Amino acid sequence: MVTPPPRTPYDDEHDGPLEEARAWGVVSYLLAGLLTFGGLGLLADHLLGTSWLVLVGLLTGVGLAFYLIWFRYGTP
Amino acid sequence: MNGTLNGNLNLIGYGLSAIGPGVGIGLIFAAYINGVARQPEARGMLQPIAFLGFALAEALALFGLVLAFVL
Amino acid sequence: MSALVLAAQGEGFTPPGKEDFWWPILGSDTSAWTLTRPAVMALLSVALLAWFLLAATRHRSIIPGKLQFVGEGAYGFVRESIGRDLIGSKDFLRFMPLLFTQFSVILLNNLFGIIPFVQYPTMSRYGFPVALAAITYFTFHAVGFRKKGFVGYFKDLVPPGLPGWIVPVIFVLEFVDKFITRPLTLSLRLFANMFAGHLLLLVFILGAEHMLLTGGPALKVAGVLSGVLAIVMTFFELLVEVLQAYIFTLLTALYIGGALAEEH
Numbered sequence: 345m346v347t348p349p350p351r352t353p354y355d356d357e358h359d360g361p362l363e364e365a366r367a368w369g370v371v372s373y374l375l376a377g378l379l380t381f382g383g384l385g386l387l388a389d390h391l392l393g394t395s396w397l398v399l400v401g402l403l404t405g406v407g408l409a410f411y412l413i414w415f416r417y418g419t420p
Numbered sequence: 421m422n423g424t425l426n427g428n429l430n431l432i433g434y435g436l437s438a439i440g441p442g443v444g445i446g447l448i449f450a451a452y453i454n455g456v457a458r459q460p461e462a463r464g465m466l467q468p469i470a471f472l473g474f475a476l477a478e479a480l481a482l483f484g485l486v487l488a489f490v491l
Numbered sequence: 492m493s494a495l496v497l498a499a500q501g502e503g504f505t506p507p508g509k510e511d512f513w514w515p516i517l518g519s520d521t522s523a524w525t526l527t528r529p530a531v532m533a534l535l536s537v538a539l540l541a542w543f544l545l546a547a548t549r550h551r552s553i554i555p556g557k558l559q560f561v562g563e564g565a566y567g568f569v570r571e572s573i574g575r576d577l578i579g580s581k582d583f584l585r586f587m588p589l590l591f592t593q594f595s596v597i598l599l600n601n602l603f604g605i606i607p608f609v610q611y612p613t614m615s616r617y618g619f620p621v622a623l624a625a626i627t628y629f630t631f632h633a634v635g636f637r638k639k640g641f642v643g644y645f646k647d648l649v650p651p652g653l654p655g656w657i658v659p660v661i662f663v664l665e666f667v668d669k670f671i672t673r674p675l676t677l678s679l680r681l682f683a684n685m686f687a688g689h690l691l692l693l694v695f696i697l698g699a700e701h702m703l704l705t706g707g708p709a710l711k712v713a714g715v716l717s718g719v720l721a722i723v724m725t726f727f728e729l730l731v732e733v734l735q736a737y738i739f740t741l742l743t744a745l746y747i748g749g750a751l752a753e754e755h
Contacts, residue, residue, distance in 0.1 A: 365577065365741075365745050366467075366471050367471065367474060368742060368745060370471055370474055370475045370478060371478055371482070371676075372668055372672055372673060372676065373664070373668055374475065374478055374479050374482050375482055375668075375672050375676060376664055376665075376667045376668035376671070376672040377664055378482055378483065378486045379486070379667065379671070379672060380663060380664065380667040382486055382490065386490065398490055402483065402486065402487075402490075405664075406479050406483065408660060408661065408664055409475075409479070409664065410475065410476075410479070411657075411661075412650075412661055412664060412665070413471070413472070413475045414472060414475075415650060415652075415653065416650055417468060417471045417472070417475075418468045418469075418471065418472045
């Protein structure tokens with residue numbers, strides 16, 4: 345195993361998580377959007393007796409997740 | 421051996437629909453790696469584009485997964 | 492395989508399912524307090540890890556012996572490439588015990604899935620990943636609350652600069668993401684990978700055994716092929732197990748680092 349180059353205790357050229365870690369955020373936001381708004385759509389379907397509100401909820405969730413991902417990660 | 425197959429057609433549909441996003445994400449990140457390998461200074465510029473593309477492709481995969489459970 | 496060949500031999504084969512994971516040792520079959528095999532294995536894994544780490548650090552020297560080298564290698568890997576990179580050089584040392592414990596416990600329990608004569612990944616019972624993910628969940632929220640205050644943490648969920656009318660919806664999205672989706676996917680990822688991997692190995696091995704013992708010549712060939720594939724899948728399962736331990740620890744460090752982050 346190659347040992348990594350020695351670092352000083354205070355080299356903070358990045359002040360947070362690695363930038364590649366944004367991929368996990370992307371998946372997580374997408375899933376959260378699908379689950380919440382799909383779930384809300386499912387609940388509304390159950391209460392109102394319609395059958396297409398689930399789809400509307402899922403699409404809204406995906407759209408909002410896209411917007412948030414674009415806002416956080418897409419614009420530098 | 422005789423037997424019956426139980427299951428849901430949803431899962432076959434989900435399995436087939438997961439091929440597309442898998443290939444797509446591979447292509448996106450292959451292009452990103454190529455771009456960064458040719459010009460490492462372009463990393464900061466290419467990264468938002470790569471993650472946007474990844475989000476779009478992954479959305480389809482997750483959409484398929486959720487619909488396999490909902491429907 | 493033609494239906495004629497298949498119908499001519501072999502009696503029923505019950506494919507492995509989730510009931511193959513229930514392995515009670517002490518107690519009745521339906522109580523929630525029966526001592527099951529994965530519980531005993533988890534306790535043994537902790538004892539094994541404690542013995543290994545004590546033995547690795549007993550005779551500390553500048554030029555490491557073999558055990559010390561392995562222990563230092565594992566700890567150095569978790570510390571440098573997971574702790575320092577994701578939490579930042581300033582305060583990652585506080586969380587190193589948690590990260591190293593999670594990595595080593597998950598790795599050892601996963602490796603139980605392919606070690607001969609043991610061959611049962613304890614993480615394939617959903618309670619174990621849930622407990623580990625709960626520790627991560629409480630840790631990263633507690634760190635965020637302590638750093639930014641109770642109200643400030645919620646205010647920081649929404650990134651700045653959004654148009655005002657969309658902030659409530661984005662707040663709902665971010666809240667669900669941080670408080671529901673993250674622990675759910677963390678535990679579910681580990682559990683599903685271990686469960687599916689073990690089930691895959693069971694299908695190939697039990698299928699090979701059944702086809703070899705109770706089949707005609709065509710099925711015997713298929714049984715041998717199934718056995719070869721079981722060996723290949725064992726190596727694949729090794730890769731998946733190490734990867735899942737790494738990803739769990741990586742995500743824990745990522746969440747803690749994100750809660751400690753200074754921006755917005």
